[in-house]
Amino acid sequence: MEIELLEIRDFLSAHHPFDQLPQQALNQMPEKLQIRYFRRGATIPDVGSIDDYLYLVRSGAVEIHGLQDELLARLGEGDLFGYRASHMEGHEKFTGIALEDSLVYQLPATDVDVFCREHPQFSYFFEPAGGDRLRDAISNTGEDGSTQLGLMATQIGEMISRLPITMPPFATIQQTAAVMSDERVSSILITEADETLTGIVTDRDLRRRVVAKGLDTSLPISEIMTPAPYTLDAGDYAFDAMLQMARSNIHHLPILRNGKIAGMLTATDFAQRHTTSAVYLVSSIYKQSEISGLASISAKLPQLLLNLAAADATANSIGHVITAVVDAITTRLLQLAEEQFGPPPVPYAWIAAGSQARSEQTAKSDQDNCLVLDDTYDPSEHGEYFKQLSQLVCDGLNACGYVYCPGEMMATTDKWRQPLKTWKRYFDGWVDQPEPKALMLTCVFFDLRCIAGEKSLFQDLREYLLDKTRGNQIFLAYMAGNALSHKPPLGFFRNFVLISGGDHDHTFDLKHTGIVPIVDLARVYALAAGSHAINTQDRLKEVASGGEVSQGGAHDLRDALEFVSSLRIKHQATQIRAGEAPDNYMSPDDLSHFERSHLKDAFSVVRTMQNVLSQRYLR
Amino acid sequence: MSIWKHLFNLEERRNWWTRKMPDSPLRDYYDTPFPSRDLDWRQVDYLALDFETTGLEAKQDQILSVGYATVRGDRMLLSDATHILTRPTMAIPESSAVVHGILDDEAAEAQTLEAVMPILLNALKGKALLAHHAAIEYEFLNNACKNLYGYPFLAPVVDTLALEVRHFRMRDQAIRSGDLRLAKARARYGLPRYPAHNALTDALAAGELFLAQVAYRQSRRALRLKDLIVVS
Numbered sequence: 138m139e140i141e142l143l144e145i146r147d148f149l150s151a152h153h154p155f156d157q158l159p160q161q162a163l164n165q166m167p168e169k170l171q172i173r174y175f176r177r178g179a180t181i182p183d184v185g186s187i188d189d190y191l192y193l194v195r196s197g198a199v200e201i202h203g204l205q206d207e208l209l210a211r212l213g214e215g216d217l218f219g220y221r222a223s224h225m226e227g228h229e230k231f232t233g234i235a236l237e238d239s240l241v242y243q244l245p246a247t248d249v250d251v252f253c254r255e256h257p258q259f260s261y262f263f264e265p266a267g268g269d270r271l272r273d274a275i276s277n278t279g280e281d282g283s284t285q286l287g288l289m290a291t292q293i294g295e296m297i298s299r300l301p302i303t304m305p306p307f308a309t310i311q312q313t314a315a316v317m318s319d320e321r322v323s324s325i326l327i328t329e330a331d332e333t334l335t336g337i338v339t340d341r342d343l344r345r346r347v348v349a350k351g352l353d354t355s356l357p358i359s360e361i362m363t364p365a366p367y368t369l370d371a372g373d374y375a376f377d378a379m380l381q382m383a384r385s386n387i388h389h390l391p392i393l394r395n396g397k398i399a400g401m402l403t404a405t406d407f408a409q410r411h412t413t414s415a416v417y418l419v420s421s422i423y424k425q426s427e428i429s430g431l432a433s434i435s436a437k438l439p440q441l442l443l444n445l446a447a448a449d450a451t452a453n454s455i456g457h458v459i460t461a462v463v464d465a466i467t468t469r470l471l472q473l474a475e476e477q478f479g480p481p482p483v484p485y486a487w488i489a490a491g492s493q494a495r496s497e498q499t500a501k502s503d504q505d506n507c508l509v510l511d512d513t514y515d516p517s518e519h520g521e522y523f524k525q526l527s528q529l530v531c532d533g534l535n536a537c538g539y540v541y542c543p544g545e546m547m548a549t550t551d552k553w554r555q556p557l558k559t560w561k562r563y564f565d566g567w568v569d570q571p572e573p574k575a576l577m578l579t580c581v582f583f584d585l586r587c588i589a590g591e592k593s594l595f596q597d598l599r600e601y602l603l604d605k606t607r608g609n610q611i612f613l614a615y616m617a618g619n620a621l622s623h624k625p626p627l628g629f630f631r632n633f634v635l636i637s638g639g640d641h642d643h644t645f646d647l648k649h650t651g652i653v654p655i656v657d658l659a660r661v662y663a664l665a666a667g668s669h670a671i672n673t674q675d676r677l678k679e680v681a682s683g684g685e686v687s688q689g690g691a692h693d694l695r696d697a698l699e700f701v702s703s704l705r706i707k708h709q710a711t712q713i714r715a716g717e718a719p720d721n722y723m724s725p726d727d728l729s730h731f732e733r734s735h736l737k738d739a740f741s742v743v744r745t746m747q748n749v750l751s752q753r754y755l756r
Numbered sequence: 757m758s759i760w761k762h763l764f765n766l767e768e769r770r771n772w773w774t775r776k777m778p779d780s781p782l783r784d785y786y787d788t789p790f791p792s793r794d795l796d797w798r799q800v801d802y803l804a805l806d807f808e809t810t811g812l813e814a815k816q817d818q819i820l821s822v823g824y825a826t827v828r829g830d831r832m833l834l835s836d837a838t839h840i841l842t843r844p845t846m847a848i849p850e851s852s853a854v855v856h857g858i859l860d861d862e863a864a865e866a867q868t869l870e871a872v873m874p875i876l877l878n879a880l881k882g883k884a885l886l887a888h889h890a891a892i893e894y895e896f897l898n899n900a901c902k903n904l905y906g907y908p909f910l911a912p913v914v915d916t917l918a919l920e921v922r923h924f925r926m927r928d929q930a931i932r933s934g935d936l937r938l939a940k941a942r943a944r945y946g947l948p949r950y951p952a953h954n955a956l957t958d959a960l961a962a963g964e965l966f967l968a969q970v971a972y973r974q975s976r977r978a979l980r981l982k983d984l985i986v987v988s
Binding site: 142144145167168169170171172173174175176179183195196197237238239240243 | 834835
């Protein structure tokens with residue numbers, strides 16, 4: 138007979154988390170409900186504690202206020218409050234107030250407990266924000282599923298199975314070739330007695346440097362080896378290895394673990410995993426000699442994003458892949474510039490800032506970059522060369538769709554094309570005499586990554602910078618203040634985004650209210666800890682063990698970032714499919730109940746961590 | 757009959773019938789006192805009730821389905837929400853089938869009214885009958901009791917339609933045609949739209965309307981049951 142309460146059951150099943158219940162449990166729930174009606178302005182509950190029941194808004198609207206009467210949430214049809222559905226961490230007392238005449242279903246607390254006990258999927262919803270709940274949401278929305286995309290999440294260490302075959306440098310060419318034949322390998326590593334890597338020899342080397350030249354095979358192998366080969370760390374991602382191979386046109390890559398040889402990665406290791414379109418894209422970038430050719434490749438980026446999104450790649454992986462393309466384009470443009478203007482008169486490092494530095498680009502990004510020059514730089518003598526070089530690269534990037542930075546944070550701006558010593562002076566100013574306004578503009582320069590050129594210039598600057606910021610309470614307080622300038626919304630109310638103070642926005646700004654607050658938090662943690670990590674996920678992973686932020690807090694932030702970022706990618710993929718230009722603005726109408734509910738969790742995590750940061754630095 | 761109404765109140769008439777009546781489900785029903793007229797409305801149990809029938813004439817037409825749920829003070833409980841089909845002894849006229857959607861085949865498998873009445877009377881025990889345009893439910897119940905048990909049906913009755921009329925009168929508003937229909941009345945209180953003409957859905961709809969009406973009637977003076985019931 139209870140099945141006759143179909144109307145109510147259908148309402149429940151259309152709303153999260155009731156949609157998580159199996160059919161049978163869903164059929165049992167309506168009879169446990171009580172129906173209440175609250176006139177506009179009425180307090181909910183009218184008697185007893187708000188924890189006596191779990192409330193579900195059937196029609197109308199309810200506001201939740203905290204102890205100081207501050208607005209915490211505005212709820213519409215299908216939203217929950219009361220027992221276990223506490224909306225904000227750090228608030229112990231809530232009051233509900235009917236904003237409109239409201240019909241409300243209430244489920245006694247004891248029944249909520251029973252359903253939670255019997256249905257873990259249902260109870261996840263009622264656990265504190267973050268934690269398993271967000272993680273669950275992410276695994277629901279997909280992890281790198283296909284083997285293709287597994288490359289982005291697979292660490293190289295997992296791909297190398299056999300121990301590397303090595304020879305000492307004094308072995309003869311003939312001995313080395315014999316070992317290679319016996320071991321059926323196409324390459325061999327040349328190592329010193331202490332296992333340090335000194336070189337690599339491949340089949341191709343034997344063919345070109347020995348056989349073709351009729352070289353004496355009793356010579357030591359060190360004569361023909363490629364010394365100091367490119368290496369990667371076992372902790373790097375397989376995708377990075379593919380990019381490195383494509384960029385340098387090599388097929389063998391020695392892999393180190395803790396500085397010692399761990400194995401050899403070869404192009405064939407990827408064969409069964411199949412190359413991704415991203416890698417083809419990157420390798421074809423290095424074959425272009427015209428900007429128009431580069432532009433036609435970057436025009437395929439939206440399609441790449443679609444493929445990646447369709448394959449359920451994680452947002453963090455997608456960020457890495459999309460950024461790898463702009464890295465390659467930048468590198469290629471620099472090569473073209475050097476071909477045109479000649480070799481650089483003094484060493485330089487081309488440095489990406491902002492989202493490119495963090496490897497977090499999506500379909501819509503502008504360019505932020507700068508040039509750090511060797512201290513022997515003389516403006517009158519070398520100025521014109523680097524000006525031309527910067528102009529060519531920045532113009533090229535713009536032509537490829539990475540539009541000029543509106544704040545002119547680009548190497549074409551004289552101020553951002555300076556020798557190392559000037560850069561150090563800049564950071565002296567920003568760190569030692571911080572100004573809130575200036576910091577807002579320059580915080581993009583606290584995320585830097587060397588794209589091409591003389592890496593040591595960049596490393597020098599980075600160490601200098603991190604030495605200044607590590608544990609620097611005054612500077613960090615300013616950065617913390619900056620990090621708190623972007624606040625996540627309170628939540629959603631019908632077709633609106635509810636922002637603090639009770640105002641409404643019509644669109645949800647995924648970037649500034651979703652992603653930027655997390656990026657800003659991670660930057661403060663990283664600068665405080667003096668961490669080398671740039672990517673936000675990496676930063677959070679790294680600082681979690683350093684005490685700058687709690688393990689749980691860092692983990693929750695990573696989950697929140699992944700969830701919001703994947704939502705952004707999904708949104709942009711939808712726009713691309715519809716032939717629209719991708720952007721960062723979502724209408725709340727387009728959010729499912731599931732997404733709304735988990736976004737609220739993500740906001741709650743960010744709010745909590747912002748409060749902690751504020752407590753730490755801004756008291 | 758009508759003269760007794762004026763001479764004795766409901767409770768006195770219940771007592772009178774109790775003394776007179778032989779054992780029957782109706783007699784059991786009368787054993788439990790009605791809720792006192794002077795009780796605060798929140799201390800009263802109501803049975804929100806709706807019938808689907810073959811027509812509107814209690815004397816000729818028959819009950820096809822019964823839907824009810826208890827309203828306990830200011831909340832409606834769904835735990836005893838019930839929907840029962842009853843078997844008519846006549847063919848279902850097409851004119852009513854298009855309204856409630858109950859067809860002969862379905863009704864043929866239903867229980868007899870004789871089997872259903874004890875369940876319903878048991879559910880009504882100690883409660884006020886609550887319905888939209890309650891005269892229909894009241895008359896059909898009365899008729900069924902007379903036919904099955906030989907005695908009339910009595911209950912304190914709360915009619916959401918009558919409450920709605922009062923609401924209009926109190927604000928000196930003119931009532932236009934259709935204003936008093938259940939769906940229209942519900943809309944005025946911001947209650948959601950339900951599909952009509954299922955006995956249980958309509959019973960719930962009337963129960964919710966009642967909760968909304970009393971929420972709007974709250975005043976300085978405590979609202980008592982007698983302020984809500986219709987004279988019967």
